[in-house]
Amino acid sequence: MVDNLRLTAEEERLLGGQDGDGVALAMRVIVSLARLGGAPRLVEITSAHVDSCLYHGQVSLDFAHTLAGLGAKVRVPTTLNVGSMDLLHPGLVRTTTDAEREIAVRGRELMAAYVDLGCTPTWTCAPYQLPGRPGVGEHVAWAESNAVVFANSVLGARTDRYGDFVDICAAITGRAPYSGLQTTEARRGTVVVDCRRLGERFLRSELAYPLLGHHVGSLAGGQIPVLVGIPGDVSEDNLKAFGAAAASAGGVALFHAVGVTPEAPTGSLDHLPRYDVDLETLRATRRRLSTSASGELDAVSVGTPHASYAECERLAGLLRDGPPVRLAFYLSTGRATRARAEETGVLRTLESAGVTVVVDTCTYVTSILSPAWTNVMTNSGKWAHYAPGNLNVDVVLGSLEECVASAREGRVVLHELGA
Template sequence: LMDAYVRMGCRPTWTCAPYQLPDRPGFGEHVAWAESNAIVFANSVMGARTNRYGDFIDICAAITGRVPDCGLHTDEGRRATLHLRLTGVRKQLLDHDVLYPVLGHLLGLRAGNGVVAVEGLPQNTSEDRLKAVGAAAASSGAIALFHAIGVTPEAPTWNVVAGAGAREDMVTLADLRAARDQLARVPSGAEIGAVSVGTPHASERELRRLADLVADDRPSIPFYVNTGRAQLAGIGSVADDLVDAGVTVVTDTCTYITPVMHGLAGPVMTDSGKWAWYAPSNLGYEVAIGSLEECVRSAAVGRVVRDETIWGT
């Protein structure tokens, strides 16, 4: 099937994160994407427009150059049905990577397949952190668009994106802590058998950051990072640094859907809400979640190391 697509003229990028390629869609551009995390990123972070298209519908759109004029392709379809305000969330947690997959998990549970607007994120929230929000929200729920008020391009204020009859709700520190513990049940201090990061595929920035971390804190257990071939090529010799430090670099796929990890001695730690959501059922492993830094430190000592103070515990 992949070869057939290439013969039809498709470019073989083999990544779940096509938005990390240089020729990504622009604001307001209509596209037809089928990967859940890519859909929510395109709609939310780039302001492009796509519905959730399944396999083969996307190739039909590519052949015809058209999509149905409905849903998230329309202005009305992009208005928020739920307004969530962060309240009482500590600055230390807002500054910590682990918040974002956990928040995304909670958004998916709260909003289902609706359009959610979340208020209270820092204005300088990075694309990598927004990627983590969207991927988790599209896993625990069916979210294809979220607005981050004052952060994402269509949502300078709540009034701009508010839909008629939108529900109002709050997200507290206790809500986030409960969402984390529901998503990944392995506690701090527990022994782990491996670490897997990069779901969705790690960006060049994330790969370089990982290389810096493992240079000083080498893993003592299997450590996997998933990424795309373009991102791997983009970091040059840093890829060799990762391998030399003991990291297994997985390209073109992901460890939660391809039989890469075998015979592990215990649970797996990840920095990804999406990986934490799917891996227990796909692979049968229990999961712990933490930031990239916490994953690296945990891999070095073979047990879950997390800063619990940022969660108010």
């Protein structure tokens, strides 16, 4: 392997420990990653989003405590992804087994450790819903797959898909390797997905985007898809749902939507391989994602990625009139969104209708749902992808309206796609 990496005098100083042993340790991680990736230099980042605060075992704590013990602090604004606890509502998290109790105790300890490192306790997988989000061309170091794909695609910021420990090291050093999606050449589209056969009416529906995202992720893998035919006024929430599903199904870290996203190509796409998508393809995608076929239902879980304020408001509108829900209904969102919903009365409407609002974590990674439940409905392609393996449940994927109708009926209520 040829080492082309060249560090500035400032970076050599950081690596040499002149800003402390914690910074030097973090710098060694970043420099090693840069050399492995063949980066010629490092870039200064303007923000970081850290996924390492979700507890995955003792090594998670050991690394954070080591950095803190060496005096490390983040040097750029750094938000935190979901943790292993809802710190505002700890009673929601089940702690009946030894394993659950360990995760609760150590998960809380890990979350505190990252705050001690100087990170902002946002506890959300949707940092792009917070103020101060990065602009086009801005270099950042974001972890968590849906945050990465949203930052790259919708915001036009630049981040590679960083894993645990790399994210906090980038935050501490203020540096990331100039490689992967930090570079211009790596951000060009590699495969075209023509969505025009789906029809504009369907492409204006909510359910089009988690289904399309899952299909495109499965199709594209780690490639960069270019979407043709997406309406120019598509909402950020729909782009969020698409990106999250594509990132979980196939590892997509950047997509372009022609006429929508800031770096989408404007010229001919004839040189790229091309795939067409029609309604029958997405009907088959829903059948694959919906592992439950019985029609029975135990609970509903929405808000993965975390629900925006607009989504909370929409759910409140659906629940404001009509019969109460008959099943457990969970909504996952960030603290900032919950606070806004509380100020406007949206939270009161949701809770009065029987919705349990979860913050700081998500129901597919934390022991919140009852282990006795076997069939759960969601409007999230990401939740539907991960929950069967994580929670040992069967899943039904539907729109938010279908989720509400099903919770009221106590059984699955679905409509034909495109009808």
